[in-house]
Amino acid sequence: MSAGVxxxxxxxRFGDFTxxxxxxxxxxxxxxxxFLGPSGCGKTTILRTVSGxxxxxxxxxRIGGQDMAGIGPNKRPTALIFQNLALFPLMSVAxxxxxxxxxxxxxxxxxxxxxxxxxxxxxxKGQGNKQxxxxxxxxxxxxxIARALxxxxxxxxxxxxxxxxxxxxxxHMRNELRQIQHMVGITFIYITHDQGEALTMSDRVAVMxxxxxxQVADGRTLYDEPATSFVASFVGENNPFPGxxxxxxxxxxxxxxxxxxLRGRNPQGLKPGxxxxxxxxxxxxxxxxxxxxxxxxxxxxxxxxxxxMSHVFLEGAGKKEVIVTVSRNTSAHxxxxxxTRATVSYHPRYGLVLPEEKLARE
Amino acid sequence: xxxxxxxxxVPFMVIAVCWAMARWETxxxxxxxxxxxxxxxxxxxxxxxxxxxxxxxxxxxxLPYLYMVVESFHPTLRPTDRGGSNDTLxxxxxxxxxxxxxxxxxxxxxxxxxxxxxxxxxxxxxINLCICYPLAYYMxxxxxxxxxxxxxxGLVAPYWVNEILRMFSLRLLLATGGLINSLLIAAGIIxxxxxxxxxxxxxxxxxxxxxxxxxxxxxxxxxxxxxxxxIEAARDLGAPWWRIHKDVVIPYAKPGFASGCTMVFxxxxxxxxxxxxxxxxxxLWFTSVIYNFFFQAFNWPRGSxxxxxxLAVCIALVMLMLRLFKVSLGETTK
Numbered sequence: 001m002s003a004g005v006x007x008x009x010x011x012x013r014f015g016d017f018t019x020x021x022x023x024x025x026x027x028x029x030x031x032x033x034x035f036l037g038p039s040g041c042g043k044t045t046i047l048r049t050v051s052g053x054x055x056x057x058x059x060x061x062r063i064g065g066q067d068m069a070g071i072g073p074n075k076r077p078t079a080l081i082f083q084n085l086a087l088f089p090l091m092s093v094a095x096x097x098x099x100x101x102x103x104x105x106x107x108x109x110x111x112x113x114x115x116x117x118x119x120x121x122x123x124x125k126g127q128g129n130k131q132x133x134x135x136x137x138x139x140x141x142x143x144x145i146a147r148a149l150x151x152x153x154x155x156x157x158x159x160x161x162x163x164x165x166x167x168x169x170x171x172h173m174r175n176e177l178r179q180i181q182h183m184v185g186i187t188f189i190y191i192t193h194d195q196g197e198a199l200t201m202s203d204r205v206a207v208m209x210x211x212x213x214x215q216v217a218d219g220r221t222l223y224d225e226p227a228t229s230f231v232a233s234f235v236g237e238n239n240p241f242p243g244x245x246x247x248x249x250x251x252x253x254x255x256x257x258x259x260x261x262l263r264g265r266n267p268q269g270l271k272p273g274x275x276x277x278x279x280x281x282x283x284x285x286x287x288x289x290x291x292x293x294x295x296x297x298x299x300x301x302x303x304x305x306x307x308x309m310s311h312v313f314l315e316g317a318g319k320k321e322v323i324v325t326v327s328r329n330t331s332a333h334x335x336x337x338x339x340t341r342a343t344v345s346y347h348p349r350y351g352l353v354l355p356e357e358k359l360a361r362e
Numbered sequence: 363x364x365x366x367x368x369x370x371x372v373p374f375m376v377i378a379v380c381w382a383m384a385r386w387e388t389x390x391x392x393x394x395x396x397x398x399x400x401x402x403x404x405x406x407x408x409x410x411x412x413x414x415x416x417x418x419x420x421x422x423x424x425l426p427y428l429y430m431v432v433e434s435f436h437p438t439l440r441p442t443d444r445g446g447s448n449d450t451l452x453x454x455x456x457x458x459x460x461x462x463x464x465x466x467x468x469x470x471x472x473x474x475x476x477x478x479x480x481x482x483x484x485x486x487x488x489i490n491l492c493i494c495y496p497l498a499y500y501m502x503x504x505x506x507x508x509x510x511x512x513x514x515x516g517l518v519a520p521y522w523v524n525e526i527l528r529m530f531s532l533r534l535l536l537a538t539g540g541l542i543n544s545l546l547i548a549a550g551i552i553x554x555x556x557x558x559x560x561x562x563x564x565x566x567x568x569x570x571x572x573x574x575x576x577x578x579x580x581x582x583x584x585x586x587x588x589x590x591x592x593i594e595a596a597r598d599l600g601a602p603w604w605r606i607h608k609d610v611v612i613p614y615a616k617p618g619f620a621s622g623c624t625m626v627f628x629x630x631x632x633x634x635x636x637x638x639x640x641x642x643x644x645x646l647w648f649t650s651v652i653y654n655f656f657f658q659a660f661n662w663p664r665g666s667x668x669x670x671x672x673l674a675v676c677i678a679l680v681m682l683m684l685r686l687f688k689v690s691l692g693e694t695t696k
Contacts, residue, residue, distance in 0.1 A: 051598060074600045086591035090613045099609070100599035151599055 002029040002186040003064030003077060003154035005050060010059035012045050012211075019045040021211045022059075027189065027204075029064075029154075032181050034190040034198040037208035038234070038360065043191045045211075047157050050189065051080045063155060079153035081161045085144040087132045093119070093143055094128030100151035118146040121183070138169050145180060155187045162197065174201055195235055199223070207231045209360070225267070232279045232352065234360035239285065239322050241278040242356055245270045253353045258317020259296035264351025275356040280346045282325040287312065287336065290345020297343055298322060300336050310335055314344060364445055369432045373424040377416075434667035455667030472651055476672065479648040480679065482562070483631040486569045490577040490626050491619070493570070498578050498618075499611065502585035503593065517575060529568055529639040536564045536640075557642075564640035569630045576629060577622040584618025585611065617693035624680050624694055631676050648672055 005027040012020040020042040027033045035043035048054040050061055052073035061068045063077060073080075079100075087096050095102075097118055098111040106114075115128050122142035127135075135143065141161060148156055158177075162170045178201050181188050192198050198205045199219035206216045207230070215227040226232035233240055243257035245266075253266035255278045264278045289295060298314040301321060307328075312335060314322040324344055326335055336342045400408045435451045443449065454463065462469045501510050520528070535541050536558035543555035558564055588611060596606045612619070630636075637647030652672070655665030684691060 053594060073594070073598045074602065078598070080595070080598045082591045082595060084589065084591055086589060086595040088592060088595070088610060099596070103599065103601040103605050147599070
């Protein structure tokens with residue numbers, strides 16, 4: 001039922017512009033896989049290449065082990081849910097859902113049965129005769145899912161389908177999508193620029209920027225062990241301290257930053273002299289003295305109180321402010337007032353040294 | 363007072379009635395917080411608006427047609443007898459379309475002319491639809507902006523050439539001694555020239571060409587707003603290309619089809635130049651009949667009666683078609 005998707009050294013070019021560069025991936029059958037990246041990173045191009053609307057300039061797409069070259073979107077075992085859903089406005093809900101079956105010549109009775117089953121599954125029982133314009137945003141969403149599932153695809157492709165919904169509904173639909181995936185058991189490939197969506201729903205996430213896949217991993221690994229500076233700065237909040245590696249000692253390295261030498265783990269074994277960025281997550285930093293080489297002084301600019309925690313914004317070495325998240329347990333009176341000097345420190349184990357490259361835009 | 367003079371009073375009477383009704387409504391339901399027309403626009407500007415719209419509606423639209431309606435209910439008389447005791451209202455002109463006033467037979471000549479005109483106009487509409495749909499679809503959904511500009515220019519530029527020149531050059535091309543026949547004979551495909559003009563090929567080509575833009579732009583307009591994702595969604599769900607057109611594109615563009623077809627049909631049924639210049643020697647176009655009544659026979663009453671018959675039949679046919687294809691009249695103006 002569910003087929004894996006293999007991307008074998010895919011490159012997609014539009015004229016001089018390379019939208020996707022040498023992407024290789026192996027998505028397992030039944031996996032919930034997400035592509036995460038800022039807009040224009042090439043994630044939609046990958047989706048269109050898998051669905052068959054685009055042919056890769058180089059490389060091959062294999063679905064269930066079968067090469068898809070020259071096979072059009074109407075012949076592939078995939079179904080796509082569009083960002084704007086693209087429901088047919090002149091057809092009823094049931095006609096929308098069963099359109100894929102109608103073009104396959106399925107009998108009217110069988111289509112009716114299928115429509116009823118799917119409507120029940122997406123909690124729209126008895127609403128098959130409604131017009132699309134009569135539905136709410138969340139209901140349209142469900143119809144789009146039902147329409148795609150009706151053709152029994154082996155791979156369901158979702159192009160930011162939740163982006164048009166409001167926050168509450170979006171969070172609700174996340175759970176619902178996950179449940180539907182468990183129910184039907186087919187491969188889901190999900191495109192999003194919203195890391196919350198990607199991290200909560202997916203088994204694995206591919207983080208992309210500028211047409212390049214930076215890292216493929218589960219959410220926890222992406223957050224704790226980002227492979228590149230881009231991933232470190234894009235997934236979750238992070239404080240970057242760019243500089244030059246001055247010392248590499250075992251697992252750790254020292255980076256000469258705008259705040260002086262700071263220490264952190266050096267998973268990629270960067271050598272002295274290399275340009276690097278030291279990352280410290282706001283919740284890993286604290287206000288107060290720490291060990292030498294893992295602490296620096298700065299001035300508090302502002303404090304944002306958020307109930308269970310507060311974000312303290314301090315003057316950075318560059319343009320970007322340093323953020324320290326102080327949890328409620330650390331007692332609020334410990335937070336220094338605006339304009340005062342404070343020491344920021346962290347455990348060197350929570351500092352991460354990665355090679356310098358373009359960071360995610362703020 | 364003769365019926366012709368009464369006619370002139372009709373629009374003014376209608377205006378007077380409407381004005382009285384408006385006054386009555388104002389007095390009963392007027393919401394004082396709402397500004398009146400003159401309060402909003404000022405007296406001078408307000409009067410100017412009313413005068414301009416009034417001139418347009420009364421003098422340019424209502425009166426001429428009303429006058430023609432009245433004319434069509436008058437008998438055919440010599441100019442000296444007009445307005446005399448014989449000049450009474452009559453259905454004679456309309457009856458003459460069915461039965462010749464002289465003799466007892468049915469007026470088959472004119473009925474055939476009307477039938478042929480309508481049939482030929484339908485044919486022209488269908489031809490134009492077949493040509494324009496693919497082109498409009500390409501322009502609206504497929505082509506790059508540069509390509510679309512080029513096509514639009516290619517479509518519009520030939521219309522800078524005046525109609526007479528276009529018609530006669532077509533005639534030269536299709537004549538028995540014309541370019542196409544000479545080429546076919548030279549190539550050995552045919553031995554004697556084909557009488558394209560006599561077969562009305564010129565008529566169909568000329569009319570189709572004359573109203574090509576009238577078809578293509580409503581279609582383009584309707585197709586252009588179709589979300590590309592709709593097409594891709596249908597394709598992704600497994601539909602072959604012809605089904606996508608049948609199920610998604612054409613239903614969406616239906617108002618455009620209706621608008622384009624209505625206009626091409628109306629225009630070609632009412633065309634005068636193309637049928638006269640390009641029609642075969644045995645082809646009688648209904649508008650030519652009307653033209654002849656006005657300018658050859660100086661029989662205005664009968665001419666205007668025939669013109670109204672044409673108008674009524676055309677409207678009836680269009681309404682029937684709209685009903686058949688389930689398009690409301692309002693949609694065609696989108």
